Amino acid sequence: MRPRRIGAAITLGLLLAGLPPAVTQGADRAPERGAGERVAAAKGCGVCHALPGEPRGKKPGPAFLAPAPPQEASEVLRRLWNHIPGMRQYFLARGLAWPVISVPEMADLLTFLGMQPGREHAPNLDRGRVLLVQKGCLKCHALAGEGGRVAPDLVRFREYGNPVPLAAFLWNKAPGMLERIDKSGIPFPVFQEGDMGDLLGFLGALVDVSR
Ligand code: HEC
Numbered sequence: 001m002r003p004r005r006i007g008a009a010i011t012l013g014l015l016l017a018g019l020p021p022a023v024t025q026g027a028d029r030a031p032e033r034g035a036g037e038r039v040a041a042a043k044g045c046g047v048c049h050a051l052p053g054e055p056r057g058k059k060p061g062p063a064f065l066a067p068a069p070p071q072e073a074s075e076v077l078r079r080l081w082n083h084i085p086g087m088r089q090y091f092l093a094r095g096l097a098w099p100v101i102s103v104p105e106m107a108d109l110l111t112f113l114g115m116q117p118g119r120e121h122a123p124n125l126d127r128g129r130v131l132l133v134q135k136g137c138l139k140c141h142a143l144a145g146e147g148g149r150v151a152p153d154l155v156r157f158r159e160y161g162n163p164v165p166l167a168a169f170l171w172n173k174a175p176g177m178l179e180r181i182d183k184s185g186i187p188f189p190v191f192q193e194g195d196m197g198d199l200l201g202f203l204g205a206l207v208d209v210s211r
């Protein structure tokens, strides 16, 4: 499944050029549930999810609760991640543009969805390492120089300890990533409860070592 040569080299160049600068801008106020609800409405989530106070009606997605049950940040990220391909289908089918979500918007949105900082379980690093391989991440990504070549080396990303910039980045890049996943036949990696925390814990520890 290794990418081949010229195309891959060009793609990698483009991908690296597209890496986000320091993705920490906009943290001038604490993320807020109400602002997150407005982000959800503005990005079209309310087409399929009843927003707080609305009747569910025929909307196909679960209603958003206010307040959502508090959860680890990595859990909220996991729920969002697993949902990306389904949402993409919908946007494609209707010819809608994929909604771009900025880092501050994502902070609000994840807060609205229940993210509670400081709740994170101690990651099982061995399990995180196994998941990284099992979920096929290294078919595309290198890890400290080893592995796939179509996607950036995962140690280049510095913010595994903070799911907000990661969520925003993955969300915004999802269309491109999914296209590649479709072409390569690698199944979209779906995560079970607890997986995301372990995986990010492992990547974060590795980045710390390689700094
Ligand atoms: C086309 C309809 C549709 C749109 C638009 C949509 N969703 Fe969903 N969503 C669903 C459906 C259906 C499910 C349940 C099945 C699934 O997970 O795909 C779901 C599930 C979810 C879940 C997981 C359920 C849970 O509580 O863990 C989250 C989180 C979520 N959506 C967030 C969002 C956000 C945020 C947006 C807007 C950026 C959004 N959705 C837009 C249809 C949609």
Ligand code: HEC
Pocket: 015, 018, 019, 020, 132, 135, 136, 137, 138, 139, 140, 141, 150, 151, 152, 153, 154, 156, 157, 166, 169, 173, 176, 177, 180, 181, 184, 186, 189
């Ligand atoms: C089919 C190929 C493919 C697979 C499989 C894949 N990715 Fe990616 N990933 C990409 C591409 C391509 C990008 C770059 C997107 C862009 O910049 O437009 C990317 C970007 C990323 C980034 C941001 C990297 C950076 O330095 O900015 C992270 C983090 C990431 N992926 C994590 C994962 C994890 C974790 C897995 C496994 C669960 C995974 N990816 C599986 C193709 C893949």
